[in-house]
Amino acid sequence: MTTATATHGVAAEHIKRFDKKVTDMRRAVAALPADDSFETLLKFIHQPGWTTIAEGIFFEGLVDSITHQSQQLANLHSQLMAGAAQVGR
Known part of the structure; x- marks a missing residue:
């Protein structure tokens, strides 16, 4: 299913999910010990x-x-x- 707000064929909900995953990855890396x-x-x-x-x-x-x-x-x-x-x- 695609939406009218797509970027290069990627639906907006996919971009939102990718954004969350990158944010989660950033937090996980930031949580590594000092x-x-x-x-x-x-x-x-x-x-x-x-x-x-x-x-x-x-x-x-x-x-x-x-x-x-x-x-x-x-x-x-x-x-x-x-x-x-x-x-x-």
């Missing part, structure tokens, strides 16, 4: 007896996962921006 949280984490790990070997394995796995997901997020954002810039050219 730089000071990483300094706090570094203070924790340097405390004597901070963790057991097993807990260290879990910790390292989480840090690796967050690092890889963050790198992937940055890559996906770059692709989104590059693709969006090419649409309608």
